[in-house]
Amino acid sequence: MASSAEEVKRSIKTYMFVFGALAVLTVVTVAAASLKIGVAAGIALALLIASVKGTLVASYFMHLIHERTVLYWILGLCAVFFVAMILLPVMQTSETAHLMDPIYQATGETPPTHAPSPAHVAPAAGAHGGH
Amino acid sequence: MSTTATEVLPHTLTPHPVTGMYNGKFGLWLFLASEIMLFGALFSSYVLLRVHGAFPHHGEHSLSVKIGTINTMILITSSVTMVLAWAAFKLNEPGKGRMFLAATALLAIAFLVIKLTLEYQHKYHEGIRPDTSTFYAIYYCMTGLHGLHIVGGVIVIGYFLLPGFGMWKTNPEQYINRIECTGLYWHFVDLVWIFLFPVFYLL
Amino acid sequence: MSSDHGHHHEPGFIRKYLFSVDHKVIGVQYAVTSLVFLFIGFSLMMIMRWQLAYPSAPIPFIGGWLASAVQGVVDKTGTLLPEGYNALGAMHGTIMVFLGVVPLAVGGFGNYVMPLQIGAPDMAFPRLNMASYWVFLPGGIIMLASFFVPGGAANSGWTAYPPLSVTANVTGTNPFWNGQTMWLLGMIFLITSSLLGSVNFIVTIVHLRVKGLQLFRMPFFVWAQFVTAFLLLLAFPPLEAAGVMQLMDRVFDTSFFMPSGLVVSGQLQEYSGGGSPLLWQHLFWFLAHPEVYVLILPAIGIVGEVIANNTRKPLWGYRVLVYSIIFLGFMSFVVWAHHMFLTGMGTTLSTFFQTTTMIISVPSVVILTAFLLSLYGAAIRFTVPMLFAIAFLPMFAIGGLTGLPLGLSASDIHLHDTYYVIGHFHYVVAPGTIMALFAGIYYWFPKVTGRKMNDFLGKLHFWPTLIFMNAVFMPMFFVGLQGVSRRLWDQTSYVTGNETHNWVKMSSWGAWMLGLSQLPFIINFFYSAFAGKKVAANPWAATTLEWAAPSPPPHGNFPEVPVVYRGPYEYSVPGSRQDYSPQHVPDAKLA
Numbered sequence: 001m002a003s004s005a006e007e008v009k010r011s012i013k014t015y016m017f018v019f020g021a022l023a024v025l026t027v028v029t030v031a032a033a034s035l036k037i038g039v040a041a042g043i044a045l046a047l048l049i050a051s052v053k054g055t056l057v058a059s060y061f062m063h064l065i066h067e068r069t070v071l072y073w074i075l076g077l078c079a080v081f082f083v084a085m086i087l088l089p090v091m092q093t094s095e096t097a098h099l100m101d102p103i104y105q106a107t108g109e110t111p112p113t114h115a116p117s118p119a120h121v122a123p124a125a126g127a128h129g130g131h
Numbered sequence: 132m133s134t135t136a137t138e139v140l141p142h143t144l145t146p147h148p149v150t151g152m153y154n155g156k157f158g159l160w161l162f163l164a165s166e167i168m169l170f171g172a173l174f175s176s177y178v179l180l181r182v183h184g185a186f187p188h189h190g191e192h193s194l195s196v197k198i199g200t201i202n203t204m205i206l207i208t209s210s211v212t213m214v215l216a217w218a219a220f221k222l223n224e225p226g227k228g229r230m231f232l233a234a235t236a237l238l239a240i241a242f243l244v245i246k247l248t249l250e251y252q253h254k255y256h257e258g259i260r261p262d263t264s265t266f267y268a269i270y271y272c273m274t275g276l277h278g279l280h281i282v283g284g285v286i287v288i289g290y291f292l293l294p295g296f297g298m299w300k301t302n303p304e305q306y307i308n309r310i311e312c313t314g315l316y317w318h319f320v321d322l323v324w325i326f327l328f329p330v331f332y333l334l
Numbered sequence: 335m336s337s338d339h340g341h342h343h344e345p346g347f348i349r350k351y352l353f354s355v356d357h358k359v360i361g362v363q364y365a366v367t368s369l370v371f372l373f374i375g376f377s378l379m380m381i382m383r384w385q386l387a388y389p390s391a392p393i394p395f396i397g398g399w400l401a402s403a404v405q406g407v408v409d410k411t412g413t414l415l416p417e418g419y420n421a422l423g424a425m426h427g428t429i430m431v432f433l434g435v436v437p438l439a440v441g442g443f444g445n446y447v448m449p450l451q452i453g454a455p456d457m458a459f460p461r462l463n464m465a466s467y468w469v470f471l472p473g474g475i476i477m478l479a480s481f482f483v484p485g486g487a488a489n490s491g492w493t494a495y496p497p498l499s500v501t502a503n504v505t506g507t508n509p510f511w512n513g514q515t516m517w518l519l520g521m522i523f524l525i526t527s528s529l530l531g532s533v534n535f536i537v538t539i540v541h542l543r544v545k546g547l548q549l550f551r552m553p554f555f556v557w558a559q560f561v562t563a564f565l566l567l568l569a570f571p572p573l574e575a576a577g578v579m580q581l582m583d584r585v586f587d588t589s590f591f592m593p594s595g596l597v598v599s600g601q602l603q604e605y606s607g608g609g610s611p612l613l614w615q616h617l618f619w620f621l622a623h624p625e626v627y628v629l630i631l632p633a634i635g636i637v638g639e640v641i642a643n644n645t646r647k648p649l650w651g652y653r654v655l656v657y658s659i660i661f662l663g664f665m666s667f668v669v670w671a672h673h674m675f676l677t678g679m680g681t682t683l684s685t686f687f688q689t690t691t692m693i694i695s696v697p698s699v700v701i702l703t704a705f706l707l708s709l710y711g712a713a714i715r716f717t718v719p720m721l722f723a724i725a726f727l728p729m730f731a732i733g734g735l736t737g738l739p740l741g742l743s744a745s746d747i748h749l750h751d752t753y754y755v756i757g758h759f760h761y762v763v764a765p766g767t768i769m770a771l772f773a774g775i776y777y778w779f780p781k782v783t784g785r786k787m788n789d790f791l792g793k794l795h796f797w798p799t800l801i802f803m804n805a806v807f808m809p810m811f812f813v814g815l816q817g818v819s820r821r822l823w824d825q826t827s828y829v830t831g832n833e834t835h836n837w838v839k840m841s842s843w844g845a846w847m848l849g850l851s852q853l854p855f856i857i858n859f860f861y862s863a864f865a866g867k868k869v870a871a872n873p874w875a876a877t878t879l880e881w882a883a884p885s886p887p888p889h890g891n892f893p894e895v896p897v898v899y900r901g902p903y904e905y906s907v908p909g910s911r912q913d914y915s916p917q918h919v920p921d922a923k924l925a
Contacts, residue, residue, distance in 0.1 A: 008221045015218070019211040026203050030196060033333035046329040053325045061214045061318045068151040071160060078164040081568055081667050082171040088671070089179050089616040093680035140458060140542065147541045154458045158537045165529055165567050172572035172617055176579065176590065179613050186608075261588045265608045268588035272579060 011060075018060045025053050144304055159312045163319050170323050173273050177330065186266045193259070194270070198249050199332040202242050203324065209238035210321040213288075213314045220307045225299055228310070229292060235317065236288045239281050246278060270331050277327060280320050287313050353468075355460035356889055360467050361446030362782065367467075368438035371474060372768075375429035378422045380849055385414040387842035389824040406486035416823040420489035421513065423821055425477070427492030428517065431625065432524050433474045435767055439632035440528075440566070441470065443774050444535060444559045446782065450880035450887065451553045453544030453896045453918070458537040466531040473523030480516035484508065488517035491821065493622070496591035496614050500583045501598050509585055518581045525574045528566050535563035544879075546898030550656065551917070553878045553902040554642075554649060557656050558635025561663035562628050569624035569667065576617035583609075590614075612677055619670040627666040629763055630730075631659065633770030634701060637723045640773050641705055643876045644720035645712030646913050648903035651704040658697035658704075665694040675743040676750045684743045691741035698734050702727060717874070718792030722773035725800050726766060733761030736811060751821075754814025757807050765803040772799075772855070779859075780873045784885040785866030791858035798851035805844030809837035875914050878902050882918045 029049045033042065059065040103109065142154050150157050180186065216231030251271075254260070261271040291298075291310060298306040344350075351359060381400075384393050390413055393400065397412020407418035414422075449457055457463045480487040490499035494517065503512045539560045543552070552560075579590040587605060591614045594607030642649045649655065671679065671687040705727055714720065736758040739745040749755065772795075779787050813834040818825055825831030825838060872881040879898070883891050896918035904915040915924055 005222055008218050012215065012218050015211055015214050019207065022207045022210075023204065026200060026207065029329055029333065030200055033196075033329070043334055046334055047326075050326050050329050054322050057210065057318050057322050057325065061210055061321075062315055068149075070150050071152070071157075074161070074164060075167075077564075077664075078167050078568060082167055084668055085168070085171055085572065085620060086175045086178055088668075088683065088686070089175060089613070090182050091680075091682050091686075092612065093682050094678055095680060140454075140456060140460075142458075142541045150540060154537050154541055157541065158459060158462075158533045161533045161536055161567060162529075165532075165571050168568050169571035169575055172575035172620070175572075176575070176613055176617070179610055179616070180590070180608070183608065183610050261582060261586045262606055264606050265589050268579075268582065268590055268606075268609075272582060272588075272590075276575075276578065 014060055018056050021056060022053055025049055029053075144308065153308055155308055155312050156315070159315050163315065166319060166323075170273070170276075173269070173276070174326070174330070177269050177273070180265045180269060183265075186264070193254075193257070194332050195250070196332050198245060199328050202245055203328050205238050205242045205245070206321050206324050209235045209242070210318050212238065213317045217307070217310050217314050220299075220303075220310055229296070232288055232292045232310075236285050236292065239285045239288075243278060243281055243285075246274065273327060274331070277320070277323055280323070284313070284317050284320055287316070353464060355456070355464045357445050357449050357457045357460065357463055358782070358887060358891075360463050361442055361444075363467050364437050364441030364445060364470070365443070367471065367474070368434050368442055371429055371433035372435070372438070374478070375426050375434050376849065378426040378429070380845055381414065382419060382422050382426065383842035383845045385419055385823065386825065387839045389826050404481050404486070405484065407481075414823070417486065417489055419823040420491075420821070421481070421487040424488045424491050424494075424517075425481070428477060428488070430763075431492065431629065432521070433477065435629050435763065435771070436528070436625075437470060438771055439767065440535075440559065440562060440628070441467065441531060443555075443632060443636065443771070443778070444562070445531075447778060447880055448535065448556055448559050449538060449542070450781075450883055450891055451556050451878050452539065452542060452547055453879050453892065453898065454538060454542035455890045455892070455895075457534050458542055459534050462530050462534055466527045466534070469523055469530070470527035473520045473527060476516050476520040476523065480513045480520070483511045483513060483516065485512045487513040490514060493618060494518075494580065494614075495618075496580060496583065496609075496611050497593070497596055497598070500580060500592060501603075515581065515584055518577045518584070521577050522574060525570045525577070528570055532563040532566040532570075535559055536567065539563075544896055544898060547879075547917075550653065551898060551901045553635075554638035554652065554655055554659075555632075555635035557659055558631045558638075561659050562631045565624040565628050565631075565663055565666060569621045572617045573621035576614055579617075580614065612674070612679060615674050615677060616671065619673045620667075623670040623673065624663075624666045626759070626762070627662065629767050631663070633726070633767040634659070636770045636774040636777070637705060637726050639876075639878070640719045640723040640777050641708050642903040642905065643777075643874050644715040644717055644723070645708055646715070646905045647708065647712050648901070648905060649704065650707040650710075651700075652901070652903065655701055655704050658700045662694065662697040662701075665690060665697070669694050669741075672741050672743075672746075675746045688741065688743045692738075695734065695738060695741070702731055702734070717776075718787070718789060718796060719773040719777035721793070721796045722769045722776065725796070726770045726773070729761060729765035729769065729803070733758060733763075733766050736761065748817070749814060751819055752814035753810040753818050753820055756820050757810030757814060760807045760810070764807065765800070769799070769803070772796075775859075777874070778880075779862065780869045781880055781883075781885050781887070783863050783866070784868055785862050786869050786873060787862045787866060788858050791854045795851065795855040795858065799848065802844045802848035802851055806841045806848060809841050809844075813837050813841075872916075875912075877904055877914050877916045879917055882916060 029046060032045050032049060035042070035045075037045070064071070140154070144153055146153050147157070152160070212231045212234040216228045216235060219225070219228035219231055254267075259267055261268045291306075291313060295309075298309070345354075354360060381393060381396070384391070392412035393408060393414060397408055400408045401410055401412050407415065407421060409415055445457070445463065449455070477487075485503040488494065488499075488503070490502050494514070499514055503514050509515070539552075539556060579588070582588040583590050583592060589605045589607050589609035591611050592603065592605045592607060592609040593611060596603040596605065596607070638649055638655065669687055669691045671683055672691045675684050675688075709724070714724075736754070740749055740755060740758060776787055776792055779785070814820075816830045816834050818828070818830050818834055822828075822831065826835055831838075869885060871883065871885050873885075874881070879896055880887075882896055884893075897920075898917045899920055900915060900917055902917060904917075906913045907915050910924055912924070
């Protein structure tokens, strides 16, 4: 943590530089969204840019770059659980979901495995659930 | 361990040799770790609900990228003013510090007003509510929770700007620490938005 | 804390006993409140056990009173209704876990003992500590109040699985003031309280240790609280998020957890659909599995303290114990979906979680073995705390071992949602944790009150408790292996339920006898607090720092800030005159 007056004055320059970088990267994020690179690559790119922005905020605005490794370990631990929480549930596979598919029930043929289009497309008018 | 002011509890002001932080800062980082898990759970829910296949196709939702970008810039600016407020107090310039605190709060309020009127209210008039689809459900939930965090931040900043400003005179070192901790919280709220924006508006 | 807070005028009653920032007062507040909740939660179970043993028979003594006091639990003859059974069951679990055991183990024991054991004058954030308690209490009150709203209390299990929990108690009732919604609101209060507390614990343990108290000289109880605090800090937020989402599903008709095409009572539900009931389960168990380690870790810590003190030997393998408990805490975050083997989540996830679950059994065994080895060759003092601590060991062993067939997905197919599961987890929590908490109460009562609890009443409490705990829970393994489901209002309507009914009756009678067995404890507790034998600062001749403070400790805890010169369990050091060397006494001054 910067403690002397000169260090703080120098930090101000850093803050303004980071601010500029964040502004530029925001524009880049929006522009990147209109690139025709496919869904998966689009997601990866957007998250990458967001991660860079986040790292800048954390390192310089939150002074993380001046903190000790103890804090990095705690945040690292948190990151491990965060990743587990995001990645693991989605690894659900179902060996039996096809049994409920109407095509299978009618014909006995196993349908393709990718997710079908949603049964409910959101209507424009408000749909209030009944009790 | 030398102390700059009398501490009833050790390390209220002096950093601890192992962590390099005073109590409040360490506590706030731990709190932020739990907040990472909170928003992480919601991002995890987004991922599962989207993979589940019930979202409308991309481009079918009507979130305004323009408004989202403006709000992103507002929040990033408020992050800068927050850290500049801390820097000003560190350089013993309370007038400037208060000015930057006020700017942060005003930018935050602008963010909320834009969100509430141009986004939420507009959507409600179009009949798009949380129960319209799981996409809007998680959108309202996450941006709403994020908005509540901003409200909390504004209250804290307002406190240190007005009724709590007396601490600057009685215990400036602790006041600066409190501003630093407020800043950490504020930057985290900005950080969450940095991820919320592309996920909901762009992907 | 303001910096000029040197000495203070004597605060009034409200500041001293009600809104105190002193960790000892707050610890006692948590302990007393949670003991009341434990009593309530246990009483709910005693009512349920009547229906299980004598299906459709009116509840004796209190059936009439229940019929008039609470709606929807019993019918007008005083017989437990199915919805009432479900409500009592859901609330028994919720109250015991979130309002009873954890607040006692962490809020009570942790708050009171931990700062003393590290030589600190208080917690790092005393006002935050006070706030934690005063957020916990309204959460508990909301939970209890939910019994008295139309529709009654939450009745979808303490696990609150949707779609049932989203559709329950909704028809014809107020959208806000109904049981399940109040359960969710109550949980939000409790989670917030827990969060504030865990931050406090971690900062206190890292920052406020006195000079000489390096990490590997900390009492094992402090290590246990340290790991527990991390579990609470990082595992609770996903449940808070899930609770908010379920609230939105209930109140705003969102479909986070509501699948498409759901039919309830013959009616197609008009939600937007597309939600996932499994999402709730993932988020719930992401907390609830670390939560069960929150239930056991402080108990393990207490047992370690009591064993070291009453064997007059250092704990065997202190370092191994510390590494094991850290590893256990870490692993507890990645085993959660072993509660979901039968959800159809697929073999990829089942394999992963089965593997991590098998791995996590290792540190538990290491800890148990270290404790058993600590007994070997010792001149054991069979004090009342020691009786409970020794009994903990085989009870925890039974609980842990019966978890293994549940953690293997193949055998879990047969055992999931049967009484075997109930037997397993109750062995860990009831003859396990709760008996360890009793050990802690008998052990630290002299420090808190300056008086000892009566030994005869203590033994009169211990032996029947041990016997009847086993009478209640051991039969459940047999009942479960036969295939009897849990959460059944009338088991005898099934063939296997009929065949195992005698075991069920044994459990019920065991439960009522267990309740009676607590009377010596209740009498002892209150009597000794006012008229028990007065003792000095260190009646157990213990080595850890809390015994260096007066009994009870004053505000600020230690008249002189202690310095630590050695490890926490220096008992029977060769060459020393006394059989214990307290941590804070310099070598030259050892008697």
